[in-house]
Amino acid sequence: MKRSLWFNFRSAALVLFGCFTVYTVWNLKGRMSDQTLDYFLSRIKKKDAAEVRWSHAVNNRSRLSEVLSGATHMIEADIIMRGYDPKEPIMAHPPDTDSDITLKEWLEGVKAHDKGIKLDFKSLEAVSPSVVLLEAVLAEQSRPVWINADILxxxxxxxxxxxxxxxLSAVRTLPSHTVLSLGWTTGWTAGTDNPGYSWDMVHAMEEICRTLKHPVTFPVRAALLPQSFAQLAWLLKQSDRYTLTVWTGQSDELTLQDLLPYRLEFDSSKIYYDLPDSLRTELSMTLRDKN
Structure with missing residues (x-):
């Protein structure tokens, strides 16, 4: 009798374990790691995210034309809804309420080139109509498409x-290779003791992102990195879908030494440096010298 009970218990345990394994595999199916570096590999020669060049605030026709003919890999632009009729997504950063180019026109201009794009949403009302345009124009293309918003x-x-x-509900239908760039609102003041990213902040972000199927990059402010190493190191290690994108404000103060722990500790494919070219090049050379 005891042997029979043990056999039944063992069989049930194996069935449950098998179901859990199937569920886990199925749940992970379709999840994507970031493919951005693979797309640019013929131009950057190695999978080092510090080699990727960025252009910012490409929010008008002249700036877009300039960037499309240059050496930039990733083009960043801001999206809001036009402040008056006809209401539609346009390329502008608050407090601007109008632009000489709509998102539809912007995407049409980009799609004939081999640049990656990062679209920074400044209002929730612009997201859903923008996703419709993205699906129509970019669904069949392999180019890197990053969708950015500060959500905490x-x-x-x-x-x-x-x-x-x-x-996240508004962007859930985007192709699984789309990178979600999910960040925190931040501030920085010279001459003061600026706090870093706290444990509560990174735990809250990871709880939001752990079940997502898209690759996720966390945009983090360079001037806040020295006081945030333990927290961001923990966050980055929670999934192979996660990367960091280091950025800086125009008036922020930072040095190469502030960035070196991240550069030396983590795989070079895991941290992008959306920084002035001179500093980004220094970082690239640092790892080259190390190797």
Whole structure:
């Protein structure tokens, strides 16, 4: 009798384990790691995210034309809804309410070139109509497409973040290779003791991102990195879908030494450096010298 009970218990345990394994594999199926570096590999020669060049605030026709003919790999632009009729997504950064180019026109201009794009959403109302345009224009292309929004309050952040679940619901239909760039609102003031990313901040972000199927990059402010190493190191290690994108404000103060722990500790494919070319080149050479 005892042997029979043990056999039944063992059989049930094996069945449950098998079901759990199938569920886990199925749940992970379709999840993507970041393919951005693979796309640019013929131009950057090795899988080092510090080699990727960025252009910012490409929010008008002349700036777009300039960048498309240059050496930039990734083009960043801001999206809002036009402030008056006809209401549609346009390329502009608040407090601007109008632009000489709509998102539809911008995408039409980009699609004939081999640049990656990062679209930074400044309002929730612009997301859903923009996703429709993205699906129509870019669904069949392999180019890197990054969708950025600040969805949580971060160190020193004063701006109101976009509501996380509303934003993620609006972008859920984008192709699985689309990179979600999910960040915190931040602030930085010279001459003061600026706080870094806290444990509560990174835990809250990871809880939001752990079940997503898209690759995720976390944009982090360079001037806040020295006081945030343990927290961001933990966050980056939670999934092979995660990367960091280091950026800086125009008036922020930072040095190469602030960035070296991240550069030396982590795989070079895991941290992008959206920084001035001179500093980004220094970082690239640092790893080259190490190797």
């Amino acid at each position: 309050s971060g160190p020193g952040g004063q701006a109101r973040p976009l509501e996380p679940q509303a934003f």
